[in-house]
Amino acid sequence: MSLSRFISIILHPIFIPLIGVYICVKIAPEIFIIIDNLLPVLYLNVFFYTVFFPTITVVLLLKLGVISSLEMTDYKERFLPLCINFICVFFCFLSFKKLVFLNSFLSLFFLGIILTLFIALIISRFWKISLHMLGVGGLLGMMINLNLLTNKGYYMVPACLFICGIVAFARLKEGAHTSMQIYLGFLIGFVSQLSMYRFILW
Numbered sequence: 001m002s003l004s005r006f007i008s009i010i011l012h013p014i015f016i017p018l019i020g021v022y023i024c025v026k027i028a029p030e031i032f033i034i035i036d037n038l039l040p041v042l043y044l045n046v047f048f049y050t051v052f053f054p055t056i057t058v059v060l061l062l063k064l065g066v067i068s069s070l071e072m073t074d075y076k077e078r079f080l081p082l083c084i085n086f087i088c089v090f091f092c093f094l095s096f097k098k099l100v101f102l103n104s105f106l107s108l109f110f111l112g113i114i115l116t117l118f119i120a121l122i123i124s125r126f127w128k129i130s131l132h133m134l135g136v137g138g139l140l141g142m143m144i145n146l147n148l149l150t151n152k153g154y155y156m157v158p159a160c161l162f163i164c165g166i167v168a169f170a171r172l173k174e175g176a177h178t179s180m181q182i183y184l185g186f187l188i189g190f191v192s193q194l195s196m197y198r199f200i201l202w
Contacts, residue, residue: 004173011167013135017050017089018043020109020142027153028105028146049092054085078124078131086117105149109142112193119188130177133185136164141193148197 025039058081061067067077093110116134123129140160147154168182177185 002173004170007166007170008132008174008176011132011136011163011170013131014051014054014085016135016139017092017110017113018046020139021046021106023143023153023156024106024109024146027156028150030150045095046092049088049095050085053088054081057081057084074128078128079121082117082121082124086114086121089113089117105146108145108196109193112138112142112196115195116189116192119192123184123188128177128181129188130168130171130181130185132167132171133164133177133182134189136160136167137186137189138193139189140164141190141196144194145197 021043025042058067061081062069066080068074072078072081089110093107093114096104096107096110116138120129120131120134140157140163143153143156143160146152147157164186168186171177171182172179
């Protein structure tokens with residue numbers, strides 16, 4: 001397995017919500033009001049909604065012949081999996097009110113993901129965009145928001161920027177995207193999350 005392929009797998013966008021939640025809770029646990037110490041339940045909740053269910057669905061779509069490969073290189077194949085992912089993330093967001101206060105930073109992180117997926121759904125009707133860069137761009141935007149809010153985790157901002165760079169390199173090396181698809185994916189993910197800071201201030 002090539003290095004670029006390995007990077008593409010371990011930093012697949014499907015893992016970004018779970019990674020983001022873990023980073024948030026570890027860096028600034030004081031900004032979350034977790035009810036009855038349900039932190040393990042929170043992690044499991046995010047895992048099942050954003051990793052398990054979407055993965056099972058994509059595998060099922062592959063078996064049914066709806067998509068030709070797990071990579072979904074044809075942008076026309078991405079719409080249905082993105083719709084399913086959008087629904088899963090939305091229900092994950094709704095489930096937070098049982099675990100954390102709805103106006104928490106975590107909920108806004110998922111609102112940013114929902115916004116990103118909505119834009120990706122529209123674009124994927126007529127063009128291919130880098131879902132990997134949507135994910136890592138959003139992770140960078142979330143980390144900047146977290147740093148602005150808590151003045152913590154400043155070291156994670158350059159780390160996330162580095163991650164964005166290596167993911168962009170990996171996707172280009174794999175020949176999965178053009179430079180424009182990479183740049184636009186990053187920009188949409190980044191701005192979608194960064195825009196959530198306005199709501200945090202409210």
